[in-house]
Amino acid sequence: MRRFAFPIFAAVMLLLPALPVPDFWITQSNYIGLYALVALGLVLLTGVAGLTSFGQAAFVGVGAYTAAFMTVKMASSPWLALLVGVGLAVAAALLLGAITLRMSGHYLPLATIAWGLALNYSMANMEWLGKYDGILNIPALKVLGWDLGTGRGLHVMIWLLALLAAWGAMNLLDSRPGRAIRALKNGATMAEAMGISTFRYKLVVFILAAVLAAVSGWLFAFFQRTVSPSPFAIGKGIEYLFIAVLGGVSHVWGAFLGAAVVKLTEDQLQVLLPKLIGTSGNFETIVFGIVLVLVLKYAPDGLWTFIGKRLPRPVRRKDWDNAPPLESRDKPAQGELLLQVQAVRKEFGGLVAVNDVSFEIRAGDIVGLIGPNGAGKSTTFNLVTGVLSLTAGDVMWRGERISGLPSRTIARRGISRTFQHVKMIPEMTVLENVALGGYLRGHTGTARAMLRLDRDEEKRLFAEAERQVARIGMADRMHELAGNLALGPQRLMEIARALCTDPALLLLDEPAAGLRHKEKQALADVLRQLRGEGMSLLLVEHDMEFVMGLTDRIVVMEFGTKLMEGTPSEVQASPAVRAAYLGTEH
Numbered sequence: 001m002r003r004f005a006f007p008i009f010a011a012v013m014l015l016l017p018a019l020p021v022p023d024f025w026i027t028q029s030n031y032i033g034l035y036a037l038v039a040l041g042l043v044l045l046t047g048v049a050g051l052t053s054f055g056q057a058a059f060v061g062v063g064a065y066t067a068a069f070m071t072v073k074m075a076s077s078p079w080l081a082l083l084v085g086v087g088l089a090v091a092a093a094l095l096l097g098a099i100t101l102r103m104s105g106h107y108l109p110l111a112t113i114a115w116g117l118a119l120n121y122s123m124a125n126m127e128w129l130g131k132y133d134g135i136l137n138i139p140a141l142k143v144l145g146w147d148l149g150t151g152r153g154l155h156v157m158i159w160l161l162a163l164l165a166a167w168g169a170m171n172l173l174d175s176r177p178g179r180a181i182r183a184l185k186n187g188a189t190m191a192e193a194m195g196i197s198t199f200r201y202k203l204v205v206f207i208l209a210a211v212l213a214a215v216s217g218w219l220f221a222f223f224q225r226t227v228s229p230s231p232f233a234i235g236k237g238i239e240y241l242f243i244a245v246l247g248g249v250s251h252v253w254g255a256f257l258g259a260a261v262v263k264l265t266e267d268q269l270q271v272l273l274p275k276l277i278g279t280s281g282n283f284e285t286i287v288f289g290i291v292l293v294l295v296l297k298y299a300p301d302g303l304w305t306f307i308g309k310r311l312p313r314p315v316r317r318k319d320w321d322n323a324p325p326l327e328s329r330d331k332p333a334q335g336e337l338l339l340q341v342q343a344v345r346k347e348f349g350g351l352v353a354v355n356d357v358s359f360e361i362r363a364g365d366i367v368g369l370i371g372p373n374g375a376g377k378s379t380t381f382n383l384v385t386g387v388l389s390l391t392a393g394d395v396m397w398r399g400e401r402i403s404g405l406p407s408r409t410i411a412r413r414g415i416s417r418t419f420q421h422v423k424m425i426p427e428m429t430v431l432e433n434v435a436l437g438g439y440l441r442g443h444t445g446t447a448r449a450m451l452r453l454d455r456d457e458e459k460r461l462f463a464e465a466e467r468q469v470a471r472i473g474m475a476d477r478m479h480e481l482a483g484n485l486a487l488g489p490q491r492l493m494e495i496a497r498a499l500c501t502d503p504a505l506l507l508l509d510e511p512a513a514g515l516r517h518k519e520k521q522a523l524a525d526v527l528r529q530l531r532g533e534g535m536s537l538l539l540v541e542h543d544m545e546f547v548m549g550l551t552d553r554i555v556v557m558e559f560g561t562k563l564m565e566g567t568p569s570e571v572q573a574s575p576a577v578r579a580a581y582l583g584t585e586h
């Protein structure tokens, strides 16, 4: 879509008012542009980041009422009103987001409902906002002396902003902060382990959606030339969500498709249904309800799926060959004491999953952590990497206490990891998933990414991602969607992603599971090579041949307790270890 269709679509929409198109269709197109702006925010918020808001109509109202109040009652410039309207929307989103986005569950949707209801109630009851009558006689918008008081004039403005927003959204999704936002939907653990502040990006995307809604409201005020509370009621907030879901909530163009389908059918139904039923009313809502159920059942990704699957999947052009390498951290000296796990303990209610376990890792060590199922190995990983909080004990990294720090801070210090159950973004390519690991090595923020000013850094990130993908032997699969890979290659991809963070210590949770014999040997070679480069490794693994052949030292756990620690041959010779695995008394 991006390379060819977007400029053509943009040109058609911007030139539409100059063509002999009846006024009715220009008006429809204006509404579609206005709705699409709001729905685009929901695509980013709901489809991409996995957060739901019923309160977008209220943000539209903030933009619209600010425009109306400032231009009518204060005779201000409409551009100042735009700034103030957007500022107010940002402030409201910040407040709502700051309160709810740290909490999991349904707090955000509930808070947005409350916000939508409260704002609408205020609009309808405040004298200075004109109560139910609203504010009338909004002056026409003028740009450089050009009167945009007509639908045709405003069409260019509406579509210019809608298309700019779409361009910005597409750029964002294809960038460092965009990958962070795309990671939000699959839970916070992986994103945080890559150094991403999930709270910050949730807030960013919530504010972005509010800004798009406020801009739509600002345009709406100059389109209607009057504002009243009803277009910003909670029902409209639900309709915006409906537009996004119907069109395709995971796709930028789904917002436009949804807006067009809803606006055009709504008008037809409003004429047709009263004739069929014999009485007037908002019966189109019932039809939309039925349509939504059908769409969710048969095309859960929305109507855009039917168009999207016919378009070729864009493959990222390889433009990073000459990109300078990313900066890397100074590797610790061989033998330096890196990790000290000191009597760490984790209790889940009455269950002691990890019972005062201690061990150390020095630079250049490959340490194995083994034990029967349920011994507490993954929990130990989660304690070291800050995914779980400790009940007691300490974790020290290069002499400093890291227990209690969030996992993104621990990642920044140089500890990276993979997961027992692969955590990835299935709809991104292998390369993009691995590039997510380079998050901490880049700096581009949301605004720069939206303006596509991040290409030099992106090239460096992708050059590094490709290097790591090639290192684990998957160069020929880098453009495949991660979700299409078998479990073994997915695990390898996770290792490449962890390597992309440039760690000093790599924690691998069952890296060889799902791999064939030859792949295991190749993986062992890569891990040995990493050690040669100064990397240290801690791995949980059930494949004993793999562990015994690779590690310098092994920590054995059983029932949450450290059973023994020793060289592979010492562990193999231990009757206690054998008993633990065979389940006999020792």
Ligand SMILES: Nc1ncnc2c1ncn2[C@@H]1O[C@H](COP(=O)(O)OP(=O)(O)OP(=O)(O)O)[C@@H](O)[C@H]1O
Pocket: 348, 351, 353, 371, 372, 373, 374, 375, 376, 377, 378, 379, 380, 420
């Ligand atoms: N979040 C949790 N809440 C309650 N109990 C948990 C939780 N996570 C782990 N456990 C329990 O803690 C114990 C240790 O689990 P853990 O996953 O660390 O073991 P493991 O050695 O990694 O096992 P496996 O080899 O099967 O992955 C198990 O009894 C498990 O059921």
